[in-house]
Amino acid sequence: MIDIPILLFVVYLLGMLFVLCISIVNWIRREYEIVSVLGIVLSLLLPLMTFLFSVYRLEGTNEIVYIWNQLRDANGWAIFIVIGHLFLFVWMIIGMxxxxxxxxxxxxxxxxxxxxxxxxxxxxxxxxxx
Structure with missing residues (x-):
């Protein structure tokens, strides 16, 4: 099902959970509501979208390599997934x-x-x- 190491997958899911918590806290405080709601939506949808997008990869290639190859080919979904993850990464760093x-x-x-x-x-x- 997944070809990336389990530790990397666990870190990825913990990062998504952390971003979700930061976004919920900021949304409840009514601070930066638009960015918080965007963080909530993306932290819930991006793992699912990444999984569904990487279903079509060739056997033996992991998800990250497949997404980078699709990004090089200018696939719209790959661009959206990478930009969404970059947004969540930046939001995780400065969210607090x-x-x-x-x-x-x-x-x-x-x-x-x-x-x-x-x-x-x-x-x-x-x-x-x-």
């Missing part, structure tokens, strides 16, 4: 720290806005000279 990342980005944007709002010293000198 989204609030801190948001606060940092907000502070950075406000600093940039303050720099733009401050009058330039050169323009003040030019106005005074005229």
């Amino acid at each position: 720290q989204v609030k801190e990342l948001y606060q940092w980005m907000k502070g950075l944007i406000s600093q940039i806005q303050n720099k733009w709002k401050q009058p330039n010293n050169h323009s003040q000198k030019e106005v005074r000279e005229k």
